[in-house]
Amino acid sequence: MGPGAPSAGTSTIAALATTPGRSAVAVIRVSGPGARTALAALGIKPGRPRQAVLRTLRGADGEALDRALVLWFPAPHSYTGQDCAELHLHGGRFVIQAVLDRLTQAGVRLAEPGEFTRRAFEAGKLDLAQAEAIGDLVDAETKAQARQALAQLDGELSGRQREWREGLVEIRARLEALVDFPDEDIDVGVDLARGRMESLAVELAAAVGELGRGRAIREGWRVAIIGAPNAGKSTLLNALAARSAAIVTEIPGTTRDVIEVPIELDGYRALLADMAGLRDTDDPVEREGVARARAWAADADVRLWVVDGSAADGWEAGSDLLRPGDLCVLNKLDRPVGAAAEAAAVFASRSDLRTVHVTLCEDGGETVREWLLRAARNTLESVDFPAATRIRHARALADARDALNRALGMLEEPELAAEDVRLASRALSRITGEVGAEDVLDKVFSSFCIGK
Ligand SMILES: Nc1nc2c(ncn2[C@@H]2O[C@H](COP(=O)(O)OP(=O)(O)OP(=O)(O)O)[C@@H](O)[C@H]2O)c(=O)[nH]1
Ligand SMILES: [Mg+2]
Incomplete structure (x- = not known):
């Protein structure tokens, strides 16, 4: 919803909730105080709440547009909390457009994008983390993405956040007691508060660190x-993509x-x-390519460092970017050994790196894929829900951690x-x-699809 858009409740909105184009069934959703009037414009009345009824929808001239399943969700027991209707149409372009046209004629x-979910949020049906989870679930392409989104929708993230806030309320009460009753044994009171604050600060700091995992699952694990x-x-x-995505030639660069x-x-x-x-290199195009490569690699979750084992020199390039847990792919084992022996010795001495010896132009890619599979599971699999799945969450957690650390530094002044x-x-809230600020809400909801 853009700036200046009417807030929830005042207007009645409609959208195609299914993918535009030709399909077996298309669903149009309607929400708002005028939902009943909107149905009347199509020549129908709401049926019993939450029961599907078959109805003929009609245009302005009374001509039939479609025979559709109609569902009625009266306020407040609907997705948005408002009167809502769902029209399950035959998914032809003409039918969809004719029904939307009729609805817009009726006001x-x-x-x-995201306006239905925004109304649900404003009606208190979902909190913001849960609303984000709905967007994530719609975008999910893999099992792990869907699992994480569903857990967030179930309130995993909101629940952890609430526990921390309860802890903070308790700490505050303790500190305020020190202000109100300064005769009490101050030292004992301060020590008690400090203990709780320190453990919470540690928890919050760890939670900030969970962004890596939460984001890698949501957006993809970044492999350079x-x-x-x-x-x-x-x-x-x-080899890993199982298609010829990039040009391969014997020309370096x-x-x-x-x-x-x-x-x-x-x-x-x-x-x-x-x-x-x-x-x-002096080539400005290649130089830009190298700069982009370095930036991407530095930001990645893991790096695969490919070394031509038959090369005489230059193989070290990129080793400065390596971090613990990265993989060295010693390649071209089918060729006479060049620097390979030297390279292998260097890697063998680094216990924080793993090395595989392969011939990528044969089936070496499979060895790397197996390593990636194991590494992905080791890094991403956990029974605990990550405390942050977006940068927005991590920022809030970091701000909370910093505020708590500031408080720890001035315990002699409990107020x-x-x-x-x-x-x-x-x-945390x-x-x-x-x-929250309006622009944060705008940003979250505008990333949704229309009709969600
Ligand atoms: N003999 C042999 N040749 C290989 C092997 N893997 C790749 N090559 C060849 O090495 C050359 C370079 O391969 P690329 O995959 O284009 O190398 P690159 O690292 O992407 O090179 P740039 O894009 O120039 O940085 C090509 O001719 C490949 O066919 C291997 O395992 N053995
Ligand atoms: Mg290349």
């Missing part, structure tokens, strides 16, 4: 393929752009990126400390949208 406005020119990076991408390919790893979504070989504890609580 119904076409909905903005790096190395010197000609090492076999594009060959590896094509073939790839310039970052080529992103999403793949599925046993229910997890991964985003592979092949990129320019890392080297110093000031209590104020920072209150701010920590307020930061941004996650569920109890406290």
Whole structure:
């Protein structure tokens, strides 16, 4: 909903909730105080609440437009909390357009993206984290994405946030008692408060760190393929993607752009990126490619460092980007050994890296895929729901952690400390949208599809 759009309740909105185009069935949703009037414009009356009835929908001239299943959800027991109707039409373009036209003639406005869910949020049917989860569930392409979205919709994220806030309320009460009853044994009181605050600060700091996992599941685990020119990076991408996504030639410097390919790893979504070989060059195009490659690789969740084992020199390129848990792919084992022996020795000495020896132009890609599968499971699988699945959540958690740490630093002045504890609580309530700015809501809901 854009700036200046009417707030929930005043207008009646409609949208096609299913994919536009030709389909067996198309669903149009209507929500708002004028939903009943909108149905009347189609020549029908609401049936019994939540019961499907077959009705003939008619245009302005009384001509039949479709025979459709009609569902009526009277307020407040509907998705948005308002009077709602669902029209299950035959999914032809003419039928859909004719019914939408009739509704707009009758004063119904076409909905903005996410407007139904925004109304649900404003009616208190869902909190903001749950509303986001609905968007995530609609976007989910893999099992892990769907599982995470569903857990968030069930209130996993909101629940953890609520527990922390309850802890903060208790701490505040303790601090305020110190202000109100300064005769009590201050030292004992401060020590008690400090203990609780320290453990909560540790929990919040850990929660911020969970963004990596939550986001990797939601958006995809980012896998960068790096190395010197000609090492076999594009060959590896094509093997993992099972298609010829990138150009492979024997000319060093073939790839310039970052080529992103999403793949599925046993229910997890991964985003592979092949990129320019890392080297110093005077070619401005290639230089830009190298800069982009470095930036992508630095931001990735894991790096696959491809080394041409038969190369005499230059194989070290990219090793400065490696982090613990990354994989070294020692390639071209079918060729005479060049620097491979040297490279292998270097990696063998680094216990934080793993190494596989392969021939990528044969079936070496499979070895890498198996390693990726294991690594994805080890990194992403956990029984605990991540405390953050979006940057927005992590920011709120970090603000809460910082406020709590500030409070810890001024415990000798309980009044000031209590104020920072209150701010920590307020930061957390941004996650569920109890406290929030209009532009945050606009941003969250505008990323939805129309009709959701
Ligand atoms: N003999 C042999 N050749 C390979 C192997 N893997 C890749 N190649 C060849 O090495 C050359 C370079 O492969 P690419 O995959 O284009 O290398 P790259 O790392 O993407 O290179 P740039 O895009 O230039 O940075 C091609 O001719 C490949 O066929 C291998 O395992 N053995
Ligand atoms: Mg390439």
